[in-house]
Amino acid sequence: MNLDLFDHPDFHPSWREDLCPGAVVLRGAALADDRELLKAIENIAIQVPFQYRATPGGYAMSVAMTNCGDLGWVTDSRGYRYQSTSPETHRLWPAMPDIFRTLAVHAAEEAGFKDFQPDACLINRYQPGAKMSLHQDKDEEDFGQPIVSISLGLPAVFQFGGMERSDKTQRVNLTHGDIVVWGGPARLRYHGILPLKAGEHPLTGQYRFNLTFRKAV
Numbered sequence: 001m002n003l004d005l006f007d008h009p010d011f012h013p014s015w016r017e018d019l020c021p022g023a024v025v026l027r028g029a030a031l032a033d034d035r036e037l038l039k040a041i042e043n044i045a046i047q048v049p050f051q052y053r054a055t056p057g058g059y060a061m062s063v064a065m066t067n068c069g070d071l072g073w074v075t076d077s078r079g080y081r082y083q084s085t086s087p088e089t090h091r092l093w094p095a096m097p098d099i100f101r102t103l104a105v106h107a108a109e110e111a112g113f114k115d116f117q118p119d120a121c122l123i124n125r126y127q128p129g130a131k132m133s134l135h136q137d138k139d140e141e142d143f144g145q146p147i148v149s150i151s152l153g154l155p156a157v158f159q160f161g162g163m164e165r166s167d168k169t170q171r172v173n174l175t176h177g178d179i180v181v182w183g184g185p186a187r188l189r190y191h192g193i194l195p196l197k198a199g200e201h202p203l204t205g206q207y208r209f210n211l212t213f214r215k216a217v
C-alpha cells in the first residue's frame, strides 16, 4: 500500500459516538473534503447516471444509485449482486477517486479496522421521501472487512438495529460530513434510512448523498 496516497492531514472527526461494539459514528469527519467529494460524485454521475433500480421482488427503490470502483452493487429481477460493469452503459464503473479511498481507509482505521481495502463504492442519492428499508449487507465475500458510510447534504435518520430484522433499532441523526463505520461483531447488523425530510442544503440542494464503501470480493 502506498502510504503517501493515504496520508490525510485534514482527517479530524470532531467527536466519535460508539453505537455498539464494532460500530461508531465519526462526526464531521468528511467535512474538510465535502466540496471535493461532491465534485467527484458529479463527475461519476456524468459518466454513469443515477438509476432507480428494482428489488428482485419487483419493488421500485426510492433511492437513486450509481457506483464507482472495481465493482458496483446492482439489483434487478436477477437478484442483488456486484458486477464490474454498469447494466446501462455496459462499461466498467468509473475508478474510485483517491479522495474517496483515502477517506474511507482513514475512517476505518479510526474505528479500529486496519487494512480496509474497499473495491466498491455505492453512491446513493435521496430526495425527500426516499428511504432505505432495514437490511443487512451480505452480498460481500469477506465479512471480516468493515463498511464505511459517508453522509453529505440533507440530514437523515439512520436506523441501526441488531442481527435480526425484528430487533430494536437505535435512531441516529446523520448530518453533512458524518461517517459511520461498522464491522467486526457489528458487521451484519440491520440498518436503514427513514424517509428523508424535505429541506435545502447549501451544497446539495434538495438531496442527500451517501457513499457506502465495501470490500465485495
Ligand SMILES: O=C(O)CCC(=O)C(=O)O
Residues within 6 Å of the ligand: 122, 124, 132, 137, 149, 151, 158, 191, 192, 193, 210, 212
Ligand atoms: O444512506 C445511508 O446512510 C445507508 C445506505 C445503506 O445502508 C446501503 O447502501 O446499504
